[in-house]
Amino acid sequence: AQSVSQHNHHVILSEAASLELGCNYSYGGTVNLFWYVQYPGQHLQLLLKYFSGDPLVKGIKGFEAEFIKSKFSFNLRKPSVQWSDTAEYFCAVSKSFMNRDDKIIFGKGTRLHILP
Amino acid sequence: GAVVSQHPSRVICKSGTSVKIECRSLDFQATTMFWYRQFPKQSLMLMATSNEGSKATYEQGVEKDKFLINHASLTLSTLTVTSAHPEDSSFYICSAIHDRLTDTQYFGPGTRLTVL
Numbered sequence A: 001a002q003s004v005s006q007h008n009h010h011v012i013l014s015e016a017a018s019l020e021l022g023c024n025y026s027y028g029g030t031v032n033l034f035w036y037v038q039y040p041g042q043h044l045q046l047l048l049k050y051f052s053g054d055p056l057v058k059g060i061k062g063f064e065a066e067f068i069k070s071k072f073s074f075n076l077r078k079p080s081v082q083w084s085d086t087a088e089y090f091c092a093v094s095k096s097f098m099n100r101d102d103k104i105i106f107g108k109g110t111r112l113h114i115l116p
Numbered sequence B: 001g002a003v004v005s006q007h008p009s010r011v012i013c014k015s016g017t018s019v020k021i022e023c024r025s026l027d028f029q030a031t032t033m034f035w036y037r038q039f040p041k042q043s044l045m046l047m048a049t050s051n052e053g054s055k056a057t058y059e060q061g062v063e064k065d066k067f068l069i070n071h072a073s074l075t076l077s078t079l080t081v082t083s084a085h086p087e088d089s090s091f092y093i094c095s096a097i098h099d100r101l102t103d104t105q106y107f108g109p110g111t112r113l114t115v116l
Helices: none
Strands: A003-005 A010-014 A020-021 A023-025 A029-038 A045-050 A056-058 A064-068 A073-078 A087-095 A110-116 B002-005 B010-015 B019-025 B032-038 B044-051 B067-073 B076-081 B090-097 B106-107 B111-115
Touching: A003 A087, A020 A110, A023 A073, A029 A064, A029 A073, A045 A056, A045 A064, A045 A073, A045 B106, A056 B076, A073 A087, A087 B076, B002 B090, B010 B019, B019 B032, B019 B090, B019 B111, B032 B067, B032 B076, B044 B067
Parallel strands: A010 A110, B010 B111
Antiparallel strands: A003 A023, A020 A073, A029 A045, A029 A087, A056 A064, A064 A073, A087 A110, B002 B019, B019 B076, B032 B044, B032 B090, B067 B076, B090 B106, B090 B111
């Protein structure tokens, strides 16, 4: 069965610090990978996604993620965080070419708090 | 971009009553909709997958007779919490997929249910 692990549950950084949030998944086949963000009081939004091709994916607001197949990882990075990046971040994985009964699996989330 | 709405955004009801939550895809046809429950400081818990025109697929541990799901059209799915109890109080979120191959879920803003 697929699973997603986010190792950092709560991260606190100062503005301008660099960010890396870990995400590992378990599934032997080809996968689609996602990072979603939930800002305080708002609904989940897609930050970036990987389906195929270049394993370095660039998303909105300066975020990027790198798919390393050998490590089953899809870590989220940002070189310089801002106070407005304070939010909860969810990694998610699904099988490529899902059939009717497949679903997207979410990690438990990482709460990021940026100090001004 | 793809927009998913939920109605109502908040509902307070008495124990024993039923509550219906609507999820609509506003600018695309959703072949599949998902219903999640989000507990405080925890990840999304998938409750069921709803495919238009067919019965919903419920996750293990989710009572299908208590959480009735109807996906009557390509733009509307409803979740009815029947005979609600205080332990059903939670944040319910729906999402919709246009194309299962691309797998991008678009999330609704959520519905906060409080059962007194």
